[in-house]
Amino acid sequence: MRGITAFSAVAALWLASASTGIAAPSLTVLCGVDETWCAAMKTAYEAKTGLEISVTRKSTGDILNQIRAEKTAPTVDVWWGGTGDTHLQAGSENLLEPYQPAHERDMLPWAQNFFAMSGGRSAGIYAGALGFAYNADLLRELKLPAPTCWKDLTDVAYRGRIQSGNPNSSGTAFTTLATLVQLFGEDEAFRYLAALNRNIERYTPSGAAPIKAAARGETLIGISFMHDAVTQKQAGFPLVIVAPCEGTGYEIGAVSIVKGARHIEEAKRFVDFALSPEGQGTGAASGQNQVPSNAKSTLPLAAPDISMIKMVDYDFATFGSPDERSRLLRRFDAEIAATN
Template identity: 70%
Template sequence: MVRKSSGEILAQIRAEKDNPKVDVWWGGTGDPQLQAAAEGLLEAYSSPVHSELLPWAQNFHDISGGRATGIYAGALGFAYNTQILEKKGLTAPSCWKDLASETYRGEVQIANPNSSGTAYTALATLVQIFGEDEAYRYLGELNENVNSYTKSGSAPVKAAARGETLIGIAFMHDAVTQKQAGFPIEIVAPCEGTGYEIGAVSVIKGARNLDNAKLFVDYALSAEGQATGAAAGQNQVPSNGKATVPPEAPDIATIKLVDYDFATYGSADMRTHLLSRFDGEVKTAH
């Protein structure tokens, strides 16, 4: 098993397409898996467990052409360290626009969308909320407050939990895990609305251990397999309708979610376009 951020995994699978070194892609944001599916890098597979999955997971499977399936869902947000906030006498942020205020100069962390699926979801979310040009203007303003673009999507909220930054942008379930561990953080669902991820699982085209890869997917989609997430302290919403939802999982039914367009923002052309704009207009200014 190798653990990498979603963008890094996509790059590896592309590089190894003629001689795959791995059999299964498990977890992480689904957008890069949709891109891999469109590029013919994933094997079509419909698990016998498919009928037990919630509609959003089945829909993701359909969008991918049967090459990737949703295993969990999680909403994007941010968290702030309450002790640092109080010590500095700052007002708590509640919206995306708040994070661009000069009040939080040097106080925000977010991952780099080139490596992180979490950060790419944030990028695509902001474009869908504000429109593309306004979103990049916002990101330019936010850039003034960013102290670090991390490689991993969960790193910013871990840094906020440890007091290394005031605010970390991440998936809310990752923030819940930190709060459960006793860290002084408060979790925010942005007032303008927010996007969400569908974490996915897929079989790599040309997998050396195809039969076992399919068995792994079956287990990952089963209620039994998805129970291992909660047992390991994870707080995503599982995709199997028979699986138990972790009690501390953010209730996505109560969060203002955008109608996230996975087909559009999961395409290779759109990803290339958005990342190119980010590198040219935002990251170079950091």
């Protein structure tokens, strides 16, 4: 009976595809970077391989939740982009498939370290520093002081004028939370977040949304990765980008194959492309400014110089732990989100 049911399901799928004239995608990818880069990567990969693939953009936390929910019957082959600590969490839950990519030896040291830390389940594809940016025209109009440090953002002058991501869905915002804990210590970080919360206009589902809102003048300050702010500034928006004076954290964006992927060989081929200079070049071609992980890739001209920014020694092992992520999110929800 099970065999008949399975055959019927396959037949129904074939008939549906035949009747609509739509071929089933040869690969399903969840994308955690900007929509324009997701689209550029899809176009480049299809042009190179002649295959049709499905690429869907989601926030990093939402991707992790989907992969968790589908662990017994995955519908996704590859998770491409999004903060690496979230990929590490998925790997530690046995949700990802180990794979030795073709270009692993060409990776920069920070990417090689990340690959080793993941147990060969995730490969770093880019890096970017966390920060914030403000709309210079709006700041001038409101006659407000220019912030230069994390603690400046708690000034009453910015009441209701800051946006940040929600760390439950946004990998960027979880990196912010983890960065503040590492900078100030956990209890002091949560006291800071409580003070900052009084100035937060909105917690957005996406980590890039705050900087886009600041660019358009819909809010004064957006907390985000600095490369996302550079992209908006290049588009002509009046943003001033700030590397906070106390120091800041950073992300390693990653690519991973989902355990139980239906198209495993094509998934490996996609990972190899994502780590190649050609694949990584789709970022700069679509206006993105992350630092690529392949030493042979071309650095985008406007990419922030990470070596010139005061950085914390970001603890990916700790903050890539599912237990630590869950604990910090519960505390954030109880002490910060619940007060809104």
